[in-house]
Amino acid sequence: MLSAYIPIAMFVAVATGFAIFTIVFSNLLHPHKYNKVKLEPYECGIEPATDARDRYSIRYYLVAMLFVIFDVETVFMFPWAVIFNKLALFGLIEMMVFIFILVVGYYYAWQKGALEWV
């Protein structure tokens, strides 16, 4: 019973070990020189202009709504994935049809400009 957890324990150990190893090893290796660019939150990217905790624009609701719909459809893929082996080709075709219908909806929303930030 417990032996079933050995792979997981090994995985945890390796993952933690790797993280610690990289941090410690890079600290030992890298040159300790700092300048302004080095101290920015992102070394490559744009410096944040305002506070992150801000109210979203009302325009965001459209994206949020589309997200909710397409996100929830994923719920059907979990049970499908669990018995995928039993369903075989039939299940694959069924899921393709399902996704095709979703893609048509997505294509429509896209072409109608629902994804544009007006």
Next chain:
Amino acid sequence: MPAPSLGDYLALSAVLFAIGAAGVFVRRNLITILLSIEIMLNAVNLTFVAFGRALGSADGQIIVFFVMTVAAAEAAVGLAIVITLFRHRESLNPDSFTALKW
């Protein structure tokens, strides 16, 4: 502590359902009413899952998947409708919608 029985789950879902239904009648903000309806649907989901577990059948869980997706679709459509109305009225209080006799 004993594991909760089917009766406990049903009682909880009945209470949730009552809270949601009361919210629909008492609250005077469209978004809150929408949330209350979601509570009602989740109470239903709980009943289905509890029964499904007690009966050892998967039907209850299958129907919950569909209720969840439909609730999401309804929420999206409902919010869109509410926003269209809000653009006209600048109000979310259902008592102020009087273009048609309520």
Next chain:
Amino acid sequence: MPAGISTSDFYYILPELVLTAGALVVLIADVLLPKDRRAALSWVTLIALGATLASLAPFASTRVEIAHGLIAVDRFALFFKILFLVAAAITVLMSVRYLEVEGASPGEYYFLILCATLGMMIMAGGIDLVTIFIGLETMAVSFYILAGFIKPSQRSNEAAVKYFLLGAFSLGILLYGMSLMYGLSGTTNLRVMATRFAGQEQNPLLVLAVILVVAGVGFKIAAVPFHMWAPDVYEGAPTPITAFLSVGSKAASFAMLLRIFVEGLPAMSGDWRLLFYVLSIVTMTVGNFAAVTQSNLKRMLAYSSIAHAGYVLIGVVAGTARGVTATLIYLLVYSFMQLGAFAVIVLLRREDVVGDELKDFSGLHVRNPFAAFAMLLFMLSLGGIPPTAGFMGKFWLFSSAIDAGYYWLAVIGVLNSAVSLYYYVRVVVFMYLKKETIGSEPKATPALAVTLAIAVAATLILGVYPRLLFEVAEASARTLGMVPITTALR
């Protein structure tokens, strides 16, 4: 292929598949067609509906359950599917001009009409809580959007919000009842459920489930006291959608009602008959008396449609093969006269006149004799005057009630019809006797003329020669798992 599913299942849902494909084509065509060619979408929609109707042909006398008993393909479902497709086609014909006047984009509109029709078809065939629920929601969500389709119109917006809130609320109640039904029977299949409920008549939870489902379905068929959404939604929604809502959605909800109660809950027939008995009387009476005071025709027709739900419930209460037959007949007959009446209102809609106030009908017979005559016929038919189809429908409903021993129900129904004549005839008086005419004369487009012609022909032919309809409806009703006639209440 997994156990329990076979290729033949896909053959049996061919009409639904065709309709789904048609809906997707409309959606894609809306994007691909240039703006000035979008009018062609109404043709694509009509072709999709026609193809679906044609694909029903192989199933004229099929009677099977497919996919683990999720869907039944039988004549009962067939009857309703034909009704939905014809109603949808008439709605599309009506919409062409209406959308032009309102300046709304046709793509989503036709797509949603097809989706709603698909939902209705699944409702009519569903013999499992899962399929019925999905069909119901496919239909309802489409209608929520359609009711608010005229975005600049505040009335349309309000109609959508009200319909959505009460629709979603009623869905919660219906689902709670369904969850109890599932829990007490251990199955979602209505026919299996029926056998498991035998002997559970006294279970208070089951009684609660019946009450909840009656309330949930009552919302959908707009029975009093669950009707408060109907007048507002009917008045505010775009007129063709009001027509489709009052015909298609109502018929589909009755199909669902018959499936759930007659097929799934015969053991509880004493309880639900009592509930529907009361609902029927209250619905008829309140609907008719509220309609008398209305000056807006769409609102009046909304109350009249509430009253008609009450009449149809008489057939459900009777619960016999004859009662179900009468229910089917009345729903079909009602569809034509109701769609026709709304088509006349669409005809009167111009840029400057909404055309749904009673005064807009003043002197219509001078301005457009055919439209006035058609409206006269629809009003008489809705009031139940021979030789129209409405009379035959009512005749069967009331006689089925007498047959099953519900004499008082029949008497109250007849009295209500008499009251209803007052407000139907008032429209006729406005059209033929009032002199003043408002605005220019309404011009009928070919599509609207066809709509009116179909509705007029159906109303007359079914009234004069009802034999065929009766036979078809009876054969359809007989495929429904029929309750043995128990006389639970007199």
